[in-house]
Amino acid sequence: MMKNLFVACSLLLASTVFAQQKDMAAKYASVITPAALKEKLTVIASAGMEGRETATSGQKKAAAYIENYFKKIGLQPGTPNGYQLQYPVYQDSLIAASLSINDNAAEMYQDFTLSPAFLAEGNWHVQDVVFASYGLSDSANNNFDGLNVTNKWVMVIDGTPADIDSTEAAKTYANMRANRMKPSNIRNKNIKGLLIIKRAFPEPAAASLKGAMYMDKKANSVPVIYISLQMAASILQQPLNNFKDLKTVIRGIYPTSFSFNEQKTTLNLNSSNVIGVLPGTDKKNQYVFVTAHYDHLGKKGNTIWYGADDDGSGTTSVLQIATAFAKAAKDGHPPRRTMVFMTVSGEEKGLWGSDYYTDHPLFSLDSTSVDLNIDMVGRIDPGYKGDSLNYVYTIGEDKLSSDLLPISDSINKRYNNMELDRRFNDPKDPNRFYYRSDHFNFAKHGVPVIFYFNGVHADYHQPSDTVDKINFNLMAKRGKLIFYTAWAMANRDNMMKRDIPLK
Ligand SMILES: [Zn+2]
Known part of the structure; x- marks a missing residue:
């Protein structure tokens, strides 16, 4: 009797508390308006921000804008040195390069060129080379085309077999080739150098060769040289008259004699993640992250990649969700867990900012309950089949924590009633979106994540990704859903449990 009465009382009490919480959350969600979002995005995606490329002045302007905003709404700085967590970025320029084969000097741009993504430094005298055909590799094995390439110079054919023989599956090979050329893949294979046989020689000579930016210094220690068919013939000591002849070259190790010298200078640049914190109360040593990347693709000449959606x-959603939480805290309703609002840079370069943060965390990753990551929420996927004005793709709720999905669903049902479309959780989905934004670096370290995403569209990674194409009503709906979810996760009794191993 007593027990039942107690249960009935607590149920009554719980539902009253819940109703108050609901009203309270709804009160603060109301600051996430289309107008407020538009006002901020109009600044962030303006020409003045120059496309916000990592380690450029445009990125730094955007960082300053976000920092000032966090300050203005009363968030605390996320690092001991302020709101910006700086991380190093490098960029090489070539000073000189020379290649000679059997003591005959090759001419740069006539016979060989260098990949700007892989400028190295050193002196190499090479006695043998592994010819590995297209150098196709599955990432699981440390080889190219089944050959042992450890500590070897490797020669591969540029492109795919389909370039020569159109009957072969061009797409598969293109994907495998993309995988081959990733700096991490080249580095992980522990090769000494890579020669890529390319058709288009001679090339127009460039006044200077500036490398692509990179974050990992080890990535740029392996020289990558594009060579002409004639150079390949000299190195392999085989007659090769046209590209088709490469098909007849047997894969394997070849004695040779060539020397390569490369000198470069390295610029030390930097970029930052901007972090604003709203301290929690009784669970302040646990954290709920809301993240997005503020960098984009920059500009070339007069063309700006505005990155309004991307x-x-x-x-903008992070700023507005932070506004809602900050307002609640000012009114005496701070979150139980500490809210960390982090906008990162380097995403478009390869998830650098989130990689740096999760390798140098400022708040314990073990005590980080969840990362809600927002990447592209202002547009409509033209291929969307359901109610295109009321959906968002959610990715990752089936991983790491069995808490994510039911909470996400119940919050959505209670407040929003959007279509939460989970098609991209299918492990067979070729887009692999789960691996393609910053939440993945949290997931890698075991932190449960939800990724909110509208899908791709014709303006994706084009200069035409501009503010006028944003649907602010839909963006506000999505922003509110994320706010309510963050609110629930910040205030519930337990952290997201971690009961599903990362595959
Ligand atoms: Zn992007």
């Missing part, structure tokens, strides 16, 4: 929309 990911100005996510950045």
Whole structure:
């Protein structure tokens, strides 16, 4: 009797508390308006921000804007040195390069060129080379085309077999080739150098060769040289008259004699993640992250990649969700867990900012309950089959924590009633979106994540990704859903449990 009465009382009490919480959350969600989002995104995706490329002045302007905003709404700085967590970025320029084969000097741009993504430094005298055909590899094995390439110079054919023989599956090979050329893949194979046989020689000579930016210094220690068919013939000591002849070259190790010298200078640049914190109360040593990337693709000449959807929309959503939490805290309703609002850079370069943060965390990753990551929430997937004005793709709720999906669903049902479309959780989905934004670096370290995403569209990674194409009503709906979810996760009794191993 007593027990039942107690249960009935607590149920009554719980539902009253819940109703108050609901009203309270709804009160603060109301600051996430289309107008407020538009006002901020119009600044973030403006020409003045120059496309926000990592380690450029445009990125730094965007960082300053976000920092000032966090300050203005009363968030605390996320690092001991302020709101910006700086991380190093490098960029090489070539000073000189020379290649000679059997003591005959080759001419740069006539016979060989260098990949700007892989400028190295050193002196190499090479006695043998592994010819590995297209150098196709599955990432599981440390080889190219089944050959042992450890500590070897490797020669591969540029492109895919389909370039020569159109009957072969061009797409598969293109994907495998993309995998081959990733700096991490080249580095992980522990090869000494890579020669890529390319058709287009001679090339127009460039006044200077500036390398692509990179974050990992080890990535740029392996020289990557494009060579002409004639150079390949000299190195392999085989007659090769046209590209088709490469098909007849047997894969394997070849004695040779060539020397290569490369000198470069390295610029030390930097970029940052901007972090604003709203301290929690009784669970302040646990954290709920809301993240988005504020960098984009920058500009070339007069062309600017505005990145309004990618990911100005996510950045703006983080600012507005932070506004809602900060307002609640000012009114005496701070979150139980500490809220960490982090906008990162380097995403478009390869998830650098989130990689740096999760390798140098400022708040314990073990005590980080969840990362809600927002990347592209202002547009509509033209291929969307359901109610295109009321959906968002959610990715990752089936991984790491069995808490994510039911909470996400119940919050959505209670407040929003959007279509939460989970098609991209299918492990067979070739887009692999789960691996393609910043939440993945949290997931890698065991932190449960939800990734909010509108899908791709014709303006994706084009200069035409502009503010006028954003649907602010839909963006506000999505922003509110994420706010309610963050609110629930910040205030519930337990952290997201971690009961599903990362595959
Ligand atoms: Zn992007």
